[in-house]
Amino acid sequence: MTASVVDTRSLIDIAQATREAARQLAVLSTEDRNEAIATLATALEKATPDILAANAEDCQASVDNISAALYARLQLGESKLKSAIAGVRDVANLPDPVGAMQIKRELDKGLILKRVTCPLGVLGVIFEARPEALIQITTLAIKSGNGVILKGGKEAIRSCTELVKVIQAALAKTKVNPDAVQLLTTREEIRGLLELDEYVDLIIPRGSNSFVRYVQENTKIPVLGHADGICHLYIDKAADFQQAIEITIDAKTNYPAACNAIETLLVHRDIAEEFLPQVATALQAKEVKLLGDEVTRSFLDIPAATEDDWKTEYSDLILAIKVVDNIEAAIAHINTYGSKHTDAIVTEDNTTAATFLAQVDAAGVFHNCSTRFADGFRYGFGAEVGISTQQMPPRGPVGLEGLVTYKYQLVGNGHVVATYTGANAKAFTHQDLV
Template structure:
């Protein structure tokens, strides 16, 4: 009986979201931007209230012994909140992705074809911890003319409820209906949400490997996201050691819980004796646990890495290290164990860099910089709804361009298809305008 009530209620919510989304889709750029500014201002005004709600979540998380990686993602202090608010305003400044004409073509005199971008419809976002993700996703959804149904993890319940309350109060002052942004609060609602393919056009999960795979395996709705964030850094024989140390430390320790932090460090055999002792010293100063293969353990003091370590996303201060014979071996390792998220090479050899960037199959392939740049905000997208490692676009950090589709608009003047078939068929002009 309870499940039936949930289904009915959730269907109603999804229907309301879709109705509000259809109105949002045709609002002007100015109207959608104004809504974003109202949200940013409201979040600023409610900073203390939001931080207080987050503190309640953090206290409960401690009591429930939440994993360190999830706890780090859950924390929403003033600085992280201000960055999220800045992201809302950055999204407002971006070019409107809706209504862009991609094709304008005369098929025949008076018969004009246009391909125009339009919103997807309704997004279903399911995420663990990371309450700031709610802010980022809502801003991108509104800017791209999409409705959004959000389901945060139970560990972030107070934070998410407070954020949505603030957002709804802000939207009342605008032409965007508050029902365009909905929040689900119970675990039971997840399975029901995944079944609403009639109302939801795209599911975006953000969370652990097992969580994302659960979503992918239990819905007929298209899913955008990544299950693993196993990122690699390869230090080539032609690497600048100081540069390599700096990049390694940043990529592992800047925010180890993030999906763009490196989990495996690959080191060319020729540079390993000089590089590894130096980088190990600095990493240990940052409390990083090192796990190395046999060749690595002959050079530095670390625990033994097993076959399992090459496939693990630690999301913690743990780093697996492997010495490889050459660039080809590094690429082969990444091909076997990588998750197609982000992989980087440190080298002063431009040819090696080109080979690496062309051969490694990942959404992000970097040269002489940290993998931590794999982020929608840092790419200038304002924010991101998630990072996709699938082959089909959108790929990598997904911003506004990943939240629109297109439709073909054809205008004629009594034109009929029969005119262009048969013995006396008329020819198309197919002239781009």
């Protein structure tokens, strides 16, 4: 197949081609897949001027039509692209998730059971803006032996088209069939992709909460994603003030459009009078708009926070503040209004911290550090396909381990179940083998 993203085939034809390419990819050696990833990284470096030019066109076309938060995600820039390419190489250096033997057990002499990891098959990934997400997801898909059908937002159409053009051309020089990576370009194709349960094994949506909910409600295919990123930071009465202020500033202002930025700050009543003016001054110096409950507003001259503010993902320089009586009240608030993404506590009391870490129901629970660390790259996953807030695994930033499943392989020598049933049934040995 030629390395082009201009495709006149039907969606089913594309899905069938991706599935066949995924089957071929699944049986390639670790070396072959790593070589493809290395080739991809080099190609992206060489194509940097063209990729950035395409992204600049997207940004120019969208500057007046999308929110500031979405525009921040859309902007690629040389440093962000370099970081994404570094992530590609990091993934190549990670252990191969495919073919790992999780169980090797003798059921009886000559009857050996193995549980071995294998690719999921075909991933359907739908995302708004963030062109670098396309790079991360494609790399993880190749490493884990999966095909991927990508659908970027219309605001990133030029960036995505250029990226997939480069990726397919690079893969054509390797043993990976370029059909393993496909790009959809129209809004109408989203609904069609969600109906491809015969060909697609997992849908990964990345975008706004309304967008993710739409995906979850309109497909039979399993969905991995989070609909909201309502993250909290709780400042305990035993907190180090300087540390608490620095963590608050980082968690809110480092990248406010990120899903792991905090939206609510909870402060223990015993330190509110002293701490709130200090943290407010630091936040307002960063142009953060503050909203507060009644107690907070008795210390700060700021607008009132409403019930809806505790439920809102601002993705902007806006922070709601609430004073709580104790650790129990903080945990109750988080478990009521949080989105099970990432929540953190600042305290020097390890017993209080242990209570928080154990009782807060979230994919990430942190002690004395910023919620912004909730990221696949920072966790050492190389990159991530998304963040899952579901209870069942995978949970949190999902890297390679979330893109494989397993199969049971049983090898015998004429063994039959009848031998192990009835009055004279033979016993199983059930011995784990090294």
